[in-house]
Amino acid sequence: xxxxxxxxxxxxxxxxxxxxxxxxxxxxxxxxxxxxxxxxxxxxxxxxxxxxxxxxxxxxxxxxxxxxxxxxxxxxxxxxxxxxxxxxxxxxxxxxxxxxxxxxxxxxxxxx
Amino acid sequence: xxxxxxxxxxxxxxxxxxxxxxxxxxxxxxxxxxxxxxxxxxxxxxxxxxxxxxxxxxxxxxxxxxxxxxxxxxxxxxxxxxxxxxxxxxxxxxxxxxxxxxxxxxxxxxxxxxxxx
Numbered sequence: 659x660x661x662x663x664x665x666x667x668x669x670x671x672x673x674x675x676x677x678x679x680x681x682x683x684x685x686x687x688x689x690x691x692x693x694x695x696x697x698x699x700x701x702x703x704x705x706x707x708x709x710x711x712x713x714x715x716x717x718x719x720x721x722x723x724x725x726x727x728x729x730x731x732x733x734x735x736x737x738x739x740x741x742x743x744x745x746x747x748x749x750x751x752x753x754x755x756x757x758x759x760x761x762x763x764x765x766x767x768x769x770x
Numbered sequence: 771x772x773x774x775x776x777x778x779x780x781x782x783x784x785x786x787x788x789x790x791x792x793x794x795x796x797x798x799x800x801x802x803x804x805x806x807x808x809x810x811x812x813x814x815x816x817x818x819x820x821x822x823x824x825x826x827x828x829x830x831x832x833x834x835x836x837x838x839x840x841x842x843x844x845x846x847x848x849x850x851x852x853x854x855x856x857x858x859x860x861x862x863x864x865x866x867x868x869x870x871x872x873x874x875x876x877x878x879x880x881x882x883x884x885x886x887x
Binding site: 691693698699700701702703706708713714716748750754755757758759760761762763764 | 875
């Protein structure tokens with residue numbers, strides 16, 4: 659049973675560029691959440707997707723957007739990258755109405 | 771605003787020592803509480819969770835945690851740590867969203883535990 663997978667593993671971008679990160683949820687899961695984990699910090703909630711809609715959003719600017727596909731996989735897009743966007747981006751999947759989330763290994767984004 | 775506080779940022783113990791990591795949250799509603807562990811180079815893994823019932827919950831690898839509602843606390847304990855317990859530990863609480871079925875996790879800043887062999 660495959661767990662949560664994320665791609666790419668590492669990414670280096672330049673300020674002002676745009677980036678897309680991808681996540682495949684654990685088999686059977688229908689809900690995907692995204693988190694940003696800066697160095698030395700705990701994960702910060704970005705948003706949650708269910709039924710291809712954004713259901714919940716954290717305190718992140720509109721530069722952060724997402725998408726969920728019919729197969730429940732998801733993308734996180736970040737526009738106009740800033741140096742401060744450098745972080746580990748985590749995807750977590752779950753079943754709606756189930757509070758237990760399963761986390762992927764993350765994508766390490768470095769903005770130079 | 772909802773928040774989770776982990777008071778110990780770095781802890782160093784010798785093997786066989788007892789461990790207690792503090793976690794306090796600020797949220798007035800019904801809570802679900804979690805402890806996650808992140809071993810070096812690995813992803814977040816669930817150690818244990820509390821939804822309801824017995825406030826003393828047992829998790830994997832000999833860890834346990836106690837929910838004390840009056841203190842808004844959910845401290846993690848282990849009677850005897852091992853070198854392999856060296857990792858970063860995160861406390862988290864779920865906050866329900868405005869739409870039924872939605873929620874988000876609020877994480878603490880983490881505690882880095884180093885166990886000396």
